[in-house]
Amino acid sequence: MAEVPVVGRLAKRLAVDFGSSRVRIAYPGPRSGTPPGLIDLPAIVLVDRAHNRVVAVGKEAEEVAATTVPPSLSAVRPMQRGVIAEPDAAQAMLAAMWRLSKGPMRPSVIAGVAAGANTAERLLLIGVLLGAGAGRVRLLPRPLAAGYALGLPIAGSRPKMIIDIGAGLVDVAVCALNQVIYARSFPYAGDWFDEGVVRYIRRERGEQLPRELAQRVKCELGDLAVTENQQRTFSSIRLTHHTSYMNISADEVRTALLHSVERVSEELNAIWLDLDARTRDAIIADGATLVGGSAQMKGLADHLGQSLEYALHPAPETEIATATIAGLSQVAHSPARFATALETK
Ligand SMILES: Nc1ncnc2c1ncn2[C@@H]1O[C@H](COP(=O)(O)OP(=O)(O)OP(=O)(O)O)[C@@H](O)[C@H]1O
Numbered sequence: 001m002a003e004v005p006v007v008g009r010l011a012k013r014l015a016v017d018f019g020s021s022r023v024r025i026a027y028p029g030p031r032s033g034t035p036p037g038l039i040d041l042p043a044i045v046l047v048d049r050a051h052n053r054v055v056a057v058g059k060e061a062e063e064v065a066a067t068t069v070p071p072s073l074s075a076v077r078p079m080q081r082g083v084i085a086e087p088d089a090a091q092a093m094l095a096a097m098w099r100l101s102k103g104p105m106r107p108s109v110i111a112g113v114a115a116g117a118n119t120a121e122r123l124l125l126i127g128v129l130l131g132a133g134a135g136r137v138r139l140l141p142r143p144l145a146a147g148y149a150l151g152l153p154i155a156g157s158r159p160k161m162i163i164d165i166g167a168g169l170v171d172v173a174v175c176a177l178n179q180v181i182y183a184r185s186f187p188y189a190g191d192w193f194d195e196g197v198v199r200y201i202r203r204e205r206g207e208q209l210p211r212e213l214a215q216r217v218k219c220e221l222g223d224l225a226v227t228e229n230q231q232r233t234f235s236s237i238r239l240t241h242h243t244s245y246m247n248i249s250a251d252e253v254r255t256a257l258l259h260s261v262e263r264v265s266e267e268l269n270a271i272w273l274d275l276d277a278r279t280r281d282a283i284i285a286d287g288a289t290l291v292g293g294s295a296q297m298k299g300l301a302d303h304l305g306q307s308l309e310y311a312l313h314p315a316p317e318t319e320i321a322t323a324t325i326a327g328l329s330q331v332a333h334s335p336a337r338f339a340t341a342l343e344t345k
């Protein structure tokens, strides 16, 4: 296997978090404590199917997708529900990002993987990274990476539960001794919440809300806490294929979201039944840590906590959405220190 030059190896070992909605690549600073460089792009690829050609990736692809995609092109999300659904598009996206990172030709990569991914999904991810030009790939379960970034004591023997609610996946892991000792993931995360808003509007208003607009409504108005003033309005949404405006209240958005979030409660309660008594006791005493973009939804942790045996503690606001890539970047900086956590096969 070709090794990258020493200078490149020190500065340019890459950390990669290929998510369902964002792809994040960090290239660690040369010394401990120096800030890593970060490329963070929407996980969208514009493909010319007739010529089997990638036309644009990331922001550029997203901008075209948000307007009118010409019939000859299709906007593809390479990762769906936490699994690589379009390997060629995923590979093209990564290759374009390597070029942006101006790193070595064949970077050594520490990549995040869903803790609950199966062997085939892990091998597919490794294959895509190698196909995109990585010289070497080592995987690290994403919740473990987030735990490192947050400084959780996962090197000890006491089990810690970390829950990553992203766009495509809720990834649940119990970690101890720098390992994942229990993992399960399920696909009821941010995209599922967006679909819930789309379904609600279709049922109540007879309108088909584009997914991107549903996401905006969710992020700007989504609040599961019950407060006095629920009648804030989200004004002036112009549907792309209509000239009319639609006002949606926070109350309606909460109704739509509660339906979807119910599935998350059910899954987390099913997972609870899988855990042994010692693990349960530790989690009851310490609670579980919540990370990921969707963990930013107001009132989510408290709402879910009401139906669980344990409390959910959202990570600090400044770290909640970026803990995974921050942890992967830490590990990419000094892989030897995290050797027991890294998956070599
Ligand atoms: N303020 C907010 N309230 C609710 N949801 C939010 C908020 N901000 C972002 N999100 C949601 O977070 C999700 C993106 O989270 P994240 O970046 O963790 O996903 P990802 O890593 O790309 O996906 P995954 O890990 O599931 O493959 C999107 O569904 C987005 O709508």
Ligand SMILES: [Mg+2]
Pocket (backbone or CB within 6 Å): 019, 020, 142, 164, 166, 167, 292, 324
């Ligand atoms: Mg993620």
